[in-house]
Amino acid sequence: MELHIRLEGRKGLAEQLYQQLRSAIDSGHLAAGTQLPPTRLLAEQLGISRKTVAEAYSRLTYDNLLSGVVGRGTFVSPRRALQASDVEPIALAANSLERWQQRATVLGRSALEAPSRYDFVGGVSAKSQFPFDQWRACMQYALRCSQRHSERQFPAQGLPELREAIAHHIAFARGVHCSAADVLVCNGAQQALDLIARVLVEPGTRVAMEDPGYPPARQLFLAMGADLQSVPVDDEGLCVEQIADGTQLIYVTPSHQFPLGMPMSERRRHALLARAAELGALIIEDDYDCEFRYQGPASDALQRLDRHGLVAYVGTFSKTLLSELRLGYAVLPPSVLRAACVAKHLSDWHSPSLQQWALARFIGEGHLNRHIRRCHDIYAARRERILARLESDLAPWLSAVPASAGFHLSALAAPGVDVELLVRLTRRVEVGVYSLAPFFNDVPVRPGLLMGFGAIERLDIDPALDRVRDALQQLS
Structure with missing residues (x-):
């Protein structure tokens, strides 16, 4: 040197x-x-x-x-790490630091906790089914595009070819009414939520969301200074009549309520749109995993019913493809889209262009739809096996919440079942099951388990649930 x-x-x-x-x-x-x-x-x-x-x-x-x-x-030589006693910290005059520092960031499994041999973790797709060869070819195509691309800057909204591919895909798969001009490409659905919150939420802004609900969304709104209202859910979804006056933003998961799983009824959907119109509030529709449906007629997205530009539709490829891709999207009303594009540009300029080109090619060549169909059959078999066990030898302790989409389901515990102890006992025998308790905020906790079936193989389900049954018998 x-x-x-x-x-x-x-x-x-x-x-x-x-x-x-x-x-x-x-x-x-x-x-x-x-x-x-x-x-x-x-x-x-x-x-x-x-x-x-x-x-x-x-x-x-x-x-x-x-x-x-x-x-x-x-x-x-290696240097001794700087100790707290080595410095004299000066308090920063930033009132928002504590608001962010106290936010919880871990969902489901601790980042330091190794996965169990048999893991029912939610929100994780079947990586073994991902078509790596096709994706590799699409990445090679993206590299060739990059060589030919002369512009030094890329649009914050996303590459036009990917936005066009997304618009066609979600129109076919979810009935979303949009064009490429309405789509904003993001680094996962979480960034879409962040951008919407950045442009709409100020300290004191009243935000309503489901309880139980998605903790990262709750923590994000709170960190932005929102006045957060936890709205309970029932068998038809969000209890719309309990949304408070003055609400400006409503976060829902209508097609597959997170975490319980039931879909929002048609009657409740119309009531939600009417309430949002009355309040002048934007609805964030998080449609995180609803391309996988198993029974009954496919229900379109809530956005399809919107006639007043009140719904921001958020989706992700982390569930259908790989979480490592970190690509998602939002379909936004024009005024929100313009502001969100500015926020996106100021925060990270644009999402990775190579992955955008590759994903546009992947969708355009039909790989995405073929992958969804293949995974649908695999997830359906896993889901049926879990339901069969819940309806047979696990029935004295657990009952499934009716759900027709996604790749997790919830099972409510019978009175007297200590769910937290059950989670600890099954962990000792290398089975990962997860309590519903962390997803509740203000409403009373309904004891039960969230059981994902994206990460566990079909042949592993019975041995794993045998151990869960043994632990339940031990508790009894």
Whole structure:
């Protein structure tokens, strides 16, 4: 490596070299593990004697700043981590810091917790079914597009070809009424929620959402300073009549209520749209996994019924494809779209262009629809097996909540079942099941389990549920 050393005069050269090297190490310009030039080479570069360099290196080694490795050379030693006692912090004059610091960010499984052998974690798709070969070809196509693309900037709203592909796909799959001009490409559905909240929520803005509901959405609105109202749900979905006056934003999951799973009835959907029109409120429709339906006629998205530009439709490819893609989208009313595009541009310029080109190609060549059909059959078999067990030997303790879409279902616990203890007991036998309790906020908790079937193989379901049954018998 090249060192920037400046020696003045011909006196005290070892001291000068020592001080400059020490300063570079202390400042971080010479990072831990950096190899220094051999004494002979550095002496030649500086025009000084090798003895002078060796003396400076020796002093730095004595100070534990350098260490020699036989046969390899001299390296900067690892530094002690900065301790809290080493600094005198000054309180920052930012009232919003605590509002963000107290927000919870983990959903379902702890980030530090290893997955169980048999894992019913929700929201995780079947990675083993992902068509990696087709995606690889689409990424190669994206690289060729990048070579030919001369513009230095890309639209914050998303590449036109991907927005066009998304508009066609969701019109066919979910009945969403939109064109490419209405679509905003985001880094996952969570960024779509963030952008909508950024442009609509100020401290004190009244926001209504389902209870139980999606914790990251709740935490996001609270971090923005929202006056959050938790609205209970019943068998038909959100209890619309309980939405408070003055509400400006309503967050719902009408096609597959998260986490319980029941769909919002047609009557309730019309009531929700009427209430939003009365309030002048925007509805965020989070349609996170409803391309997978198993029974009954397919219900279109709530957005399809909207006649007044009151619904922001949010979707994601993290559930249908891979969570690692981090690509989602929002279909927004014009005024909200313009503001959200500005917020998107200011926050991250645009979503990754290579992945946008690849996804546009992936959808256009029919890979997405084929993948959804293939996964639908796999998820349906897993779902049927779980339901069969819930209706047979697990019936004394658990009962499934009726649901017709997605790739998780919820099971409510019978009175007397200690769900939190059950979760701990099953964890000991390498089965991951998850309590519904963290999804409740103000309304009383309905004890039960959220059981995802995206991450568990069909042949693993019975051995896993055998262990759950044994744990329930132990509790009884």
